[in-house]
Amino acid sequence: METEAEAIKFMACAGVFLFLFCFKKNVFVIEFFSKMNELEKVVIVGSGCAGLTAAIYTSRAALSPLVIGGPQPGGQLTMTNEVENFPGFPNGINGFELMANMRLQAEHFGTRFVDDEVKDVDFGEDTKKIVCERNTYLSQAVIVATGASPKLLGVRGEKEFFGGKGVSICATCDGSFYRGKDVAVVGGGDTACEEALFLTNFCTKVYLIHRRDTLRASKPMRERTLGNGKIIPIWDSIVDEIIGPEKVSGIRVENVKNRSKTEIACSGVFIAVGHTPNTQQFAKYLHLDDDGYFHRKKDSFVETNIEGIFVAGDCADKTYRQAITSAGTGAMAAILAEKYICRKI
Numbered sequence: 001m002e003t004e005a006e007a008i009k010f011m012a013c014a015g016v017f018l019f020l021f022c023f024k025k026n027v028f029v030i031e032f033f034s035k036m037n038e039l040e041k042v043v044i045v046g047s048g049c050a051g052l053t054a055a056i057y058t059s060r061a062a063l064s065p066l067v068i069g070g071p072q073p074g075g076q077l078t079m080t081n082e083v084e085n086f087p088g089f090p091n092g093i094n095g096f097e098l099m100a101n102m103r104l105q106a107e108h109f110g111t112r113f114v115d116d117e118v119k120d121v122d123f124g125e126d127t128k129k130i131v132c133e134r135n136t137y138l139s140q141a142v143i144v145a146t147g148a149s150p151k152l153l154g155v156r157g158e159k160e161f162f163g164g165k166g167v168s169i170c171a172t173c174d175g176s177f178y179r180g181k182d183v184a185v186v187g188g189g190d191t192a193c194e195e196a197l198f199l200t201n202f203c204t205k206v207y208l209i210h211r212r213d214t215l216r217a218s219k220p221m222r223e224r225t226l227g228n229g230k231i232i233p234i235w236d237s238i239v240d241e242i243i244g245p246e247k248v249s250g251i252r253v254e255n256v257k258n259r260s261k262t263e264i265a266c267s268g269v270f271i272a273v274g275h276t277p278n279t280q281q282f283a284k285y286l287h288l289d290d291d292g293y294f295h296r297k298k299d300s301f302v303e304t305n306i307e308g309i310f311v312a313g314d315c316a317d318k319t320y321r322q323a324i325t326s327a328g329t330g331a332m333a334a335i336l337a338e339k340y341i342c343r344k345i
Helices: 002-037 049-060 095-108 171-178 190-199 219-226 323-344
Strands: 039-045 066-068 112-114 118-122 128-132 136-144 148-150 182-186 205-209 231-234 237-243 250-255 261-265 268-271 275-277 309-311
Touching (some): 039 323, 049 095, 049 136, 049 323, 066 136, 136 323, 171 190, 171 268, 182 190, 190 205, 190 219, 219 231, 237 261, 309 323
Parallel strands (some): 039 066, 182 205, 205 231
Antiparallel strands (some): 118 128, 128 136, 148 275, 250 261
8 A cells, every 4th residue: 555655646746747847848938939939020110200101011011010119109290280291181181190190000001019219229140139128129120210309499488389389390391381470490500591591482571590690501501591581680699488378479589799688579480400310329330420310321212331220211311301201211111121031031
């Protein structure tokens, strides 16, 4: 009986051991395959026009893209009250609504979204690593569409009236809303002059606020700007405050030499003091130009110095900075990413 009892005890212990062994082995196998599945085909960093267009194209190509939303999901366009120059909308469309529709379209074809922000990357190996706040992602190909952040003035009223209430960063986008009105442009470089000249097509007066007594723009641009009778330069001045009860009704400027302050009546303020491309997290691996924008390969709008890494949108474009051009480069990046992945199979 004792021998039989010992045998039963031994068999029971062996059964438990075998169960635990198999369980651990299965867990190991599950974890192993789970880790294998973490390798994405394509990761898109950024969820503005460029990123979402890339997502639509890559998801329709059955690549199941993963989009890392970034600090501003939907990009700058979500802060634009009315978009009139995006094809397909004869009556215009709210910027937030446009981006929401693009996201729904991407999701419809199988795009996945994560709410995360990139902190670091490792593009030194064939498998690309994107280190974020909440997780680390591995991918065969990466499309960087992180955009560029406008440099703002940091004055009272700027944030309050930004996006549909009188403060804008894009004359091409919003200039037509100020037809027959007076506006102000802040800045003294080529961009500020271009904005001011464009606005003269709609506006009665364009005040050009500049902190110096001469424009920094190129000579031809200076001559065109100062030769336009609608443009009124306000020299040696900075914006002290943007004024208005519910919308912009004027600005208060301060003379940097004598510190006197003056109020100027206007319906809109266009800030044109430059942009900062959101590229620094990638600078260790991707080449940047002198202004911090991604440097693209010769004869390519979206290819970089590293194979399998593509860029799209305002992070690589300091000339146009339009929703439609961002969408175009997003499509280009997606098509080339698909071809790159197919070559790897």
